[in-house]
Structure formats: structure tokens, C-alpha cells
Amino acid sequence: MRTRPIDLTFGAVFVCLMAIGANITVWFPFLAIPIGGATVPLSLQTFFAIIAGMMLGKKRGSIAMITYILVGTAGVPIFSGLSAGPMQLISPTGGFIFSFVFIAFFVGWIAEKQKKPSLPLYSLASLVGVVFNYGIGVTFMFVAMNTWLEIPITYELAWISMIPFLIKDIALSCLAALFILQLGKRVPSEWMHVKAS
Amino acid sequence: MNNALIIGQYVPGNSLVHKLDPRTKITLIFFFVFIVFLANNVLSYSILTLFALVSMVISRVPIRFIMKGLTPIWFLIVFTFILHIIVTKEGSVWLEIYSFQIYSGGVFQGIAISLRFFLLILVTSLLTLTTTPIEITDAIEDMLHPLKKVKFPVHELALMMSISLRFIPTLMQETDKISKAQASRGVDFRTGSIKDRAKAVVPLLIPLFVSAFKRAEELAMAMEARGYNGGEGRTKLRELKINARDIAVYLLFIAVIAGLLLTRGY
Numbered sequence: 001m002r003t004r005p006i007d008l009t010f011g012a013v014f015v016c017l018m019a020i021g022a023n024i025t026v027w028f029p030f031l032a033i034p035i036g037g038a039t040v041p042l043s044l045q046t047f048f049a050i051i052a053g054m055m056l057g058k059k060r061g062s063i064a065m066i067t068y069i070l071v072g073t074a075g076v077p078i079f080s081g082l083s084a085g086p087m088q089l090i091s092p093t094g095g096f097i098f099s100f101v102f103i104a105f106f107v108g109w110i111a112e113k114q115k116k117p118s119l120p121l122y123s124l125a126s127l128v129g130v131v132f133n134y135g136i137g138v139t140f141m142f143v144a145m146n147t148w149l150e151i152p153i154t155y156e157l158a159w160i161s162m163i164p165f166l167i168k169d170i171a172l173s174c175l176a177a178l179f180i181l182q183l184g185k186r187v188p189s190e191w192m193h194v195k196a197s
Numbered sequence: 198m199n200n201a202l203i204i205g206q207y208v209p210g211n212s213l214v215h216k217l218d219p220r221t222k223i224t225l226i227f228f229f230v231f232i233v234f235l236a237n238n239v240l241s242y243s244i245l246t247l248f249a250l251v252s253m254v255i256s257r258v259p260i261r262f263i264m265k266g267l268t269p270i271w272f273l274i275v276f277t278f279i280l281h282i283i284v285t286k287e288g289s290v291w292l293e294i295y296s297f298q299i300y301s302g303g304v305f306q307g308i309a310i311s312l313r314f315f316l317l318i319l320v321t322s323l324l325t326l327t328t329t330p331i332e333i334t335d336a337i338e339d340m341l342h343p344l345k346k347v348k349f350p351v352h353e354l355a356l357m358m359s360i361s362l363r364f365i366p367t368l369m370q371e372t373d374k375i376s377k378a379q380a381s382r383g384v385d386f387r388t389g390s391i392k393d394r395a396k397a398v399v400p401l402l403i404p405l406f407v408s409a410f411k412r413a414e415e416l417a418m419a420m421e422a423r424g425y426n427g428g429e430g431r432t433k434l435r436e437l438k439i440n441a442r443d444i445a446v447y448l449l450f451i452a453v454i455a456g457l458l459l460t461r462g463y
Contacts, residue, residue, distance in 0.1 A: 005420035009413035012360035074333035075205030075325030086321040
């Protein structure tokens with residue numbers, strides 16, 4: 001596949017959207033949503049990673065996510081909470097950052113299979129995205145806690161601590177499926193073509 | 198904040214650490230993350246701490262910038278320390294408060310793990326404090342070069358990094374503008390159920406997408422017009438070079454690893 005300039009610039013835009021999504025509460029503080037006593041700051045990273053997979057497809061989508069990780073590691077404050085640097089990847093929540101690559105890849109893989117945009121398939125793709133997000137993120141957290149922080153926690157406890165976030169991200173992934181259909185109606189169709197020439 | 202988005206955490210300077218080749222710095226930090234785990238006694242930890250502190254001092258980065266990187270993780274370090282004091286029951290009893298005992302093993306382990314954490318943050322933040330994102334981008338492009346053999350788009354990735362460095366501040370301003378524009382039209386985000394609030398996000402995101410992709414399209418067209426056709430045969434404005442000081446630092450680092458292997462207890 002020859003890479004056209006538009007593939008590069010669209011990928012770069014998704015890096016920026018991820019940066020905005022990670023810190024959306026900077027602009028919209030009302031998006032911190034209370035769930036069961038705890039306030040969960042809404043972050044749209046998973047949402048945008050899913051959309052990246054749907055719009056760019058598996059290959060370009062996952063490369064855009066790798067770029068996001070590298071730009072953040074290079075010190076530009078684009079990870080959640082305006083943080084940056086290599087330390088973010090090693091810290092217990094670093095697995096969630098790595099998982100974006102897999103989200104975009106597998107969501108893109110499913111989205112590329114369909115011929116016409118359909119809500120059920122987009123919803124399925126989004127949910128698969130969330131599964132990868134938490135499967136990788138929580139496992140990484142569990143391993144990081146037990147190995148280099150040497151805090152013995154059980155795998156169940158790691159999952160339980162993530163439940164409020166999981167609820168939020170499942171809701172957002174449903175929104176992602178609705179959103180991409182809405183977006184498809186409003187923008188030029190060549191933007192939405194998943195299959196690259 | 199806008200400034201931070203362009204230059205990252207970079208603190209301008211002229212020290213040895215600033216002048217090192219970015220590839221050298223990335224390589225050393227990559228290995229440092231692993232060798233930190235080799236330390237397991239007082240002597241080996243002192244070697245690591247000495248290495249980290251010396252690099253910090255010769256980088257001449259003001260201490261407050263380093264502390265800034267620590268703030269978000271500070272509580273995790275303290276939490277780890279306290280947890281280890283409570284949980285670990287090895288060695289002799291040092292302190293007894295009612296029926297609660299603090300063991301020497303717990304204190305040592307707590308200190309060791311917090312120190313490991315601290316050293317990791319210190320050394321990794323030195324990379325982003327002394328290197329601009331553009332330098333890191335150049336270094337990554339060069340270091341990933343072998344991956345071209347397996348058809349991984351290395352040049353494209355690096356160019357995408359540069360483009361996004363340029364786009365991030367612009368699109369963040371755009372987000373600000375759109376939120377104000379929608380608020381002035383009376384979109385209410387502050388009240389209502391979670392469902393209503395989530396719905397209010399859509400009129401923000403669609404204009405953001407449209408404006409972002411319009412920019413991307415324009416830039417792509419400008420690139421085409423100027424005859425961009427991939428990385429083949431492209432020359433570079435900034436060339437990376439390994440100097441004598443890089444080799445000296447590599448040798449020093451190998452000495453640190455050797456020191457660690459000799460002093461660590463098995």
C-alpha cells in the first residue's frame with residue numbers, strides 16, 4: 001500500500017483528537033461524572049481509539065495510535081491528566097495506553113469486514129475494543145503491581161477497582177457506534193472510506 | 198500550557214546531557230528501566246542512586262522541573278512505602294504500637310521499592326527534560342530504521358509525529374472555540390442526567406471532527422502540490438551524529454552495569 005499524504009495527515013489528526021479526548025475535562029469540567037460515590041473523570045481516549053479503527057482501518061488506525069504513544073513519550077503532555085514521558089508507560093496504568101494500538105487494530109479489522117455501515121456491527125466492534133482495552137490494561141496493572149511495585153493484589157481486585165471506569169467506557173463505546181453513523185451522514189464520503197487505495 | 202504543547206517538558210540548556218545524541222539517551226534509559234531491577238542490596242542501590250544523581254546534577258535542570266514530574270506519582274510512592282511497612286513481616290521487630298508491629302524487613306523493603314520507583318522517574322524524566330520532542334522524533338525514526346525490512350512505515354510514522362506536534366496546539370484552541378460557540382448558542386452541558394450530558398458532547402465533537410479533517414485535507418493537498426512522495430531519497434535538515442562524548446557515556450553506563458552485577462547479592 002502506497003501511503004498517500006492524506007493517510008499521514010488523517011493519522012496525525014487522530015493523535016491530536018486522542019490528546020484532546022484524554023484531557024476533555026480541561027475544556028468541559030462538567031464531564032466528570034459521579035458513579036457510585038466516586039467521581040470518574042470522563043476521558044474519551046477509548047472512544048477516539050475506536051473511531052480511529054473505524055475511520056482509518058486496522059493498519060492506519062493502529063499506526064496512528066503508535067504515533068500517539070510515541071509523541072506522548074517524547075514529552076508532549078497528551079496523556080490523560082496532561083501527563084507525558086516514558087514513566088507513564090511503565091506506571092501501573094501504562095497498559096491502557098498500550099491497549100489503544102490493539103483497540104484500533106481489532107476495531108478496524110471488524111469494521112473493514114462490512115460492506116455497508118451498520119449499527120450492530122459497529123456496536124460489536126466497539127465492544128471488542130473495550131474488551132481489549134480492559135483485558136490488556138487490567139492485566140498490565142496486575143502484573144506491574146505484583147512485580148515491580150511488589151504490592152500483592154489479586155487479579156479479581158484489579159478488576160474490581162476498575163469497574164466504575166469499565167461502566168463508563170462501555171457506555172462510551174455504544175456512543176461511538178452511534179457517533180460514527182451520525183458522522184458518516186455529515187461529512188464527505190471519501191473521509192469515511194475505511195478501505196484505502 | 199500552549200508552550201508546553203510545543204516544546205513538551207523540555208528545559209533549554211547547554212549541559213553535557215543536553216548535548217548527547219538523543220539516540221544515546223533513549224538507549225540508556227531503555228536499559229536503565231531493566232537494570233533498576235538488578236539492585237537488591239544497599240551497595241547496588243547506592244551505585245544506581247549515584248548514577249541518577251550525577252546525571253541530574255550535570256544536566257543542570259532546575260530541581261523544581263524534576264519535582265513537577267514527581268507530583269502526580271508522589272502519593273503512589275508514599276502509599277507503596279506504607280503498604281510494605283504494614284504487610285511485610287520479616288526481620289526483627291523495630292517498633293511496637295499497641296498490637297501493631299513494624300518489622301525491620303518491612304522498612305527496608307519499603308525504602309528499596311520506593312527508591313526504585315523514584316530512580317525510574319528521575320532518570321526517565323531527564324530524557325524529556327533535556328531533549329525536544331523533535332529531537333526524539335528524529336532519533337525514533339533512525340532507531341526504528343531496521344523495521345523497514347518488515348514493511349513497517351518508519352518514515353511515515355516519524356512524519357506523522359511531526360505533523361501532530363504542529364496540529365496539537367491548533368486543535369486544542371479549536372476545541373476551546375467550539376465549546377464557547379456552542380455555549381453561546383445555548384447548549385446546556387451543566388445540568389441534566391448522564392445521558393443528557395453525554396448527548397451534549399455530540400454537537401461538540403462533530404464540528405471538531407469536521408474542522409480537524411478539513412485542516413488535514415488541506416495539508417495533504419499542499420503536500421501533494423509540493424511533490425511529496427514518501428521517504429525515499431529525502432535529505433534531512435538535522436543530521437544525528439554519535440560523538441566521542443556519546444561513546445564515553447556508553448562506557449560509563451557499561452561500568453555501572455558491571456558494578457551492579459558485582460555488588461548485588463544473589
